[in-house]
Amino acid sequence: QKEVEQNSGPLSVPEGAIASLNCTYSDRGSQSFFWYRQYSGKSPELIMSIYSNGDKEDGRFTAQLNKASQYVSLLIRDSQPSDSATYLCAVNHSGGSYIPTFGRGTSLIVHP
């Protein structure tokens, strides 16, 4: 059973702070890792993808991957109230499969 675990939260941070969202996965052979943002009642929106160990930055977002620890994180710098949403971690199965396994998501609240 391939699992992707996230703390459901809510994670509450003040505006302007760094929000740190974490995700662990069970399939050691997983190769592709994704972060989605989902506003309440809306569809997921892909915000970051990462495939190799280390950091990947895109604007205020940084994804961090540590395959040895089976851990992927998302940092949001200068958090804004508009960042308040549920953040979904998704991991592709190993073996070249596209099929993603999603975590339950972490609810982030950025308060003014």
Next chain:
Amino acid sequence: EPEVTQTPSHQVTQMGQEVILRCVPISNHLYFYWYRQILGQKVEFLVSFYNNEISEKSEIFDDQFSVERPDGSNFTLKIRSTKLEDSAMYFCASSTAGRQEDFGEGSWLTVV
């Protein structure tokens, strides 16, 4: 900006009835996907479709489900005999390649 459109936005159906959910992917996209999200649960991959055939499907996508691209624009998900546990939000997505999917706004299916 081009977007993935889904109809209906909400459908209520009786258990045992057939349901067809429709999607119009972005016109130059070649890969199509269906996901579902039961209320309060994680997003689950159902099926991917490329070159007029199923690329991959999850364990959820059993014989009750089918997909079709009946013409050059629509992509449909059919549930042959709905069960109460099929009640969920169904998301269609499309992409040019890889995992940069664009999601539609979803079709909320309620089985009573």
